[in-house]
Amino acid sequence: MSVDKLKQTVLGLIAVSLFLVSGAVLAEFPLNLTEGVTPTSHKVYELHMTILYIVTVIGIAVFSVMAWSIFHHRKSKGAVAAQFHHSTTAEIIWTIIPILILVGMAIPATKTLVFMEKTSDAEMTLKVTGYQWKWKYDYLDEGISFFSALAEEDNSARQRDSGIDPATIDNYLKNVDNPIVLPVDTKIRILTTAADVIHSWWVPALGWKRDAIPGFINDNWTYIEEPGIYRGKCTELCGKDHGFMPIVVHAVSKEEYAVWVEEQKAIQLAAADGANREWSKDELLEKGKSIYSANCASCHQANGNGVEGLFPALNGSAIVNGPAKDMINLILNGKNLMPAFKEQLNDTDIAAVITHERNSWDNTAKDIVQPADVKAAR
Template identity: 55%
Template sequence: MMQGRFSRWILALVAAAPMAAMAQVADPSRWQLNMGRGVTATSQNAYEAHMLALWICLAIGLVVFIAMGYAMFAFRKSKGAVAAKWSHHTGLEVLWTVIPVILLVIMAWPATSKLIAMYDTRESAMTVKVTGYQWMWKYDYLGEDVSITSRLDREHDRIRQAGERPDPAAHPYYLLEVDNELVVPVDTKIRFVITADDVIHSWWVPALGWKQDAVPGIVNEAWAEIREPGVYRGQCAELCGKDHGFMPIVVRAVPKDEYATWLASMKTVDTGVPTDPSLVPEGGDGNAPRSIDPDMIEDIQQGEEPTAPQAPAAASADASSAA
């Protein structure tokens, strides 16, 4: 009976493995076993290289275990089998050397060509500069005069610091939401130049198929061409300090016309707001766009938490005299 149950379990696992390998999405799901396909050419290439290596390894393992099982059953001691005295066989030694080399070449050839393509940022339609700070990201759309700062969603940060238990229904992406998303167009080759201001960070969105270190004083680059509109999440993948786990990344990919509208609205906001720190809206928390709160980035560079700028002393004096 136990042998029958064990056989059924093995057959079920073998049958489910190919289906589990194929049914993947950009966001990870519960009990997901295989890597996802992602939404870029780079992630698709990585997935295909992974699947090629996986099936070759599974085939090798299957052959080896079948051979071991047959040898242990057919030539067991209870049947009178006697171990042969054998030193080496030139033909077999050549065979088990040549076959692995051929398999390595089969896997290395496509992997190398795709690895080279991962770093080819030529003919990019736009460039986004990514700068890591403790503990947030700043995105500059080069040539567009648009910059945004993205940090952990305020409500999520409040729940975290208060020690409350988050409601999965109200916050399905707890600690993976930000106040300002990185908005990019689909079907557009985007070049990312990545650096940091204080310590080493790492910009990682799994659905894009790569991650890149953000190192102070060094500019690394990568590229992505997102095929499907959607929201893709990631995190800093480097131990960058005490709040390393609260430095999420959210990329929103939208159609080109919607992106053009968003970019135009951001330019209007940036050019239409005075840069005088005294004009920060009442109740501001210091996380406003740089055009409204120009002291924010300077505070971050000095290792301080962003806070609302104080009103000038003259304004305070006028207010007290009026009172």
């Protein structure tokens, strides 16, 4: 093939790919970092754009010189090679100029970093704990505490060959069962840590992410300026369902936040009361089913058959059909890959899920476990 024909083909290919891209302009093509809603995120966005502009200008300059040379200094145009191979002046110039540019970048970067690291004078504290594969939030000043996992609708759709089109779900994979509610115009300290492996807590609109590391606590802060719903994701590979533990922040006015806090306190009191009474089988089964799908199904599967070689089946299991006491201990304390649930679930939750498992599928135990039994085993 001649060079001309090759050129034509290449130009043709470029044209086709441009057409493909332009034909799809109506589709969604997100391009850039969010500006966010906190003083930090604004500074980070500005810094990002500044550096992006600087490297773009440098890039255009350097690539233009290369391109000029490629087009003009070619043998086919009769160019004769010069034989210079050294210039101390040039070398000094292109060492000094980049150093000056870098210093120019380092100054605003240092200022922003110093600003971000000032975690003092917070008005409230939220502790975030990463679990495989959900988040736990503790409002340390209010005594409120809950888990937050992928919402059930998203969870069904994301199963392999679920038959549910993700496009039918708003904010697919960015919905949770229990969102965090935070007040605006408040300096909030956010502590990150983890219970099992390393996770990373990231809400882009807040302007940073920070690892959640088991055994250590990281200190961060935020100050949300606008009410709204802000969504984020776990950003440190944390195992099988790393892609399925989103974060949702509801930022509300201080008044609405105060109302929400009172509601949550009432709910927690009711839950604590629940542990002290007898539950009917139907109540336990109903609660147990939802606890199972939120906490157990990702490994043991919705049908209780587990995954061969990785996660044991609960359907027909000797433990599930054996004495309830052993089962309570196993769930409280964990075993091998199975996490200890004593921090994650309360007495009622554990009683309900055990009751659900012993009465489901082909299991024959069919008895019920009361919250009081779990409490006694702790």
